[in-house]
Amino acid sequence: MNFSEVFKQSNQLCKVSPDGKYLATCVQYRLVVRDVSTLQIMHLYTCLDQISHMEWSSDSLFILCAMYKRGLVQVWSLEQPDWHCKIDEGSIGLVSSRWSPDGRHILNTTEFHLRITVWSLCTKAVSYIKYPKACQKGIDFSRDGSYMALAERRDCKDFVSIFVCDDWHLLRHFETETQDLAGLEWSPNGCVLAVWDSCLEYKVLLYSLDGRLLSTYSAYEWSLGVKSVSWSPSSQFLAIGSYDEKVRIINHITWKKIAQFEHPATVESTKTVYKEVERRPAVAHSSTPRVNVLTNFVSLINSLLLPHLDEICSLPVQIPVVKPDPDRANPKIGVSVLAFSSDNHYLATKNDNMASAVWVWNMQKMSLEAVLEQTSAVRCFQWDPRHPRLALCTGNTKLYLWSPGGCVAVQVPTEGGFQVHSLNWHCSDNSLILLGKEQLCLCYMETDEEDK
């Protein structure tokens, strides 16, 4: 495992291009594009204001930089650095900006969600979409980029519009049976749209691509409902995490629940529980390598010498629970993060009132595979896009990796302490991008890492 040197970034804006060749980071109002393998700066662009959002186009040729305060969007070209494009939303303001899947249209959501403006970079034409809904996830593109689903609200009723991204033709427009639509998501095969209600009502609706209602699922009434929803990569399962600390798995044939995963405070039946244990750095053999190491590249031998900070606990294990304040809205309880591994075998979940634990479920056996308990609240975790390997971070200077073979904790070797706030896997290169508060660092895995 090698670590690169530390670079500056601001706003946690650091993204790898879809083709995996370039890494774009934002530093205040500058956009820096580096080559992923050498980390040399290839291009440097200057925007007019501090960049709030940055996104690569799907063909990796253009980068969009949005400055919400000034209502501006600037687009830069990698092939032609002289090419420029500036979109000014004027006095109507800008709340969010994104690319369309073909990489030639930009969708800007104005302030107060008054409308969505679709700018075409091919024809400079503008089109408007009225009444978009301001909710958790009101817009979603299908994975192949051919359809866009948009949530709308008119006359106190929720609607969903399906657009063909080719020419922004409105394919379907239908009302949904939700009280207050909170989000929608396409299945990976692009044929089913999952729509869920706000947390005041547990309701998940499944619509076919042509607008027919396929099924409704509601686990219970009155108590707070759905907190997070995720499709499995094969579109076979829909995982629904709710405020009652349970995850329910729906299958795509009958759209009925086939499994229920609970997150009890006392774990009794699982394969393994990995518990992170704080070890004093005063242990002789572990401290010296860290002091002597060069900050640029840490050799594999060192990473082997670094202590495995996870130990396997014997069951039953108590997981620390933090009871949320009952008087506050959006209580910190319930399953808020769901992530399927890319091979569909595992599901990683996080329960908000047990924030220091990540639960890994085996989707083939529908049982709990492992529980990873850390010393502080888990901030971010993500599956490797190629292998069944989970990387997580808790805001300290360590990076944790779990795979079916075992668990590994690695110290990020930087001077001055690099606190890992979030992480992103590279799409193909077997490397991780670690983001701190104002810094970023790349971690290159060895290809035989999985054998560990």
Add this chain to the structure above:
Amino acid sequence: NPPPNRHTSDKNCEISSISHVTMSPSRQNNFVSSYLFPLAKSSYSVISAFCTEDNVLQCISYINQELASLGLCSTYIEATSPEGTGLNAVPALNAIYELLQIHRRTMSTVEALEKEQLKKSSTMELMQTSNTRLKDQLELSIREKSGLHEMERQLQLKIKTLQSCLKTEKDEVQKLQSIIASRASQYSHDAKRKEREAAKLKERLSQLLVDRKDKKLAIDVLNCLGRSDGKRGHWKTAKATASHEGEMYKSLLSDYEASQKSLMLENAELKKVLQQMKKEMIHILSPCSSSGRGATADDSQEQHHDSDGEEKMGDTSRETLDQSCEHAREQLTNSIRQQWRKLRNHVEKLDSQVSQVQNQLESNKEMIPLETHEDEMERMRCEVQQCKEFIHAQQQLLQQQLNTSFDDETAALLNDCYTLEEKERLKEEWKLFEEQKRNFERERKNFTEAAIRLGREKKAFEEDRASWLKNQFLNMTPFTDRRRCSSSDGHSALSVSNEPEIRMSSVKAQLAKSSTYTTFSTPRSSQSGAVPSTPELYRTLRLIPESRGRCSDLSIFSMGEDENSLS
């Protein structure tokens, strides 16, 4: 006086009847009373029996003793004479009088006692009745009490259940309250958020109204980009909408087809597994049943069923090809159930037999059957385990295989089909191509030949023309006659003669022939024979305008380059 009556009545009793004089139960005075009523009418005889003339003195002494014992010591009976035949009357009478007094007194006491006894007995009766009454009352009240106890207990129970209900209701109320509270907090939070947003909106609106300097939204691009897929943009037409709909339905259909395919595969696999299971169950049952202890009737039944099963198996294996056959599916599941039931019964039978054998074993009989039983059981268990493992392994393998082989096979097959078609098409097209090539070759050859010929003809024509022109020029001079002779040497083609019509016609005919580009008549002969008339020649020399009709005839001669060269 009742006492004398009684006395007299009593006198009739014998002395032996002294003891059983009936009276009211008063035990204390019994012996006295029995003693006091000895007198019967035949008492004389008794008394005389008591006292005879012989034993007077003894009697007197005895009586005196008795009197003394009674307390009448002062009145002793005395005998008149020592012989004892007579009595002193006075003491005797006194004694009698005293005795009578005593008797009277006793009688009165007896009366009193009797009265009292009666009274007492009546009170006792009263008491008894009241006692029984009270006892009854007591019993009744005890029963009532127990009844009340029972009621109380039931009520207590009811209270308990009601309390628990109340508790649960309270809990539920609390839960609902907490839910309401959380919902209320969520609502208020949302409402506040919306209010804040509305406030911002109002602010912005007011700002805009005040501001008026509306910053127009605009895009400033250096140059327009091409589409990412390189194609040109399309107009939005009805056809485009229809095509979008079509695309959408196509993708939906393909997804459904894929899922249906996978489901059918799964079904086929599962059916295969079930059939395998059934086969193996039959297999397990059939050897066991033949060597088993079951009744022959049972066996025959099983055999029949087995054969039936085999038959059915054959049917279902055929019918698996017809994948959507409900009947086949039902048959298969029914037969599986049947076999399973048989297997289970068999195992149960074996179990019971084992237990029987064990019982027998306890009485020290037949060790051998148990062993064989056990062996058989073990064997069966092993077999079942093996079958299970086998099924599992088969399942996995089948899954793998089917998933790949299916695709490979059909892919290969399909490819073959497609390529076959293409190959055929290609062959045909090659044939055509070859033909056309040949044709083209032929034509080219002809063309080249014709071109060569034409070239030669042209040359010849040029020469002729040149000579003719020369002749003309020379003819225009006075030296025409001389020149004619010389011109007629070789270039008779251009010599103006009087046979132009005939020649013309021949030329025409030849020209008509040669109007088709593929064939050219022999140049020399036509050229030598062709003698154009003067107007033709003038026309070629552009001295007179061409007429449409004749144009074609001279088109051979007036080819583009020639004209240019002429002019």
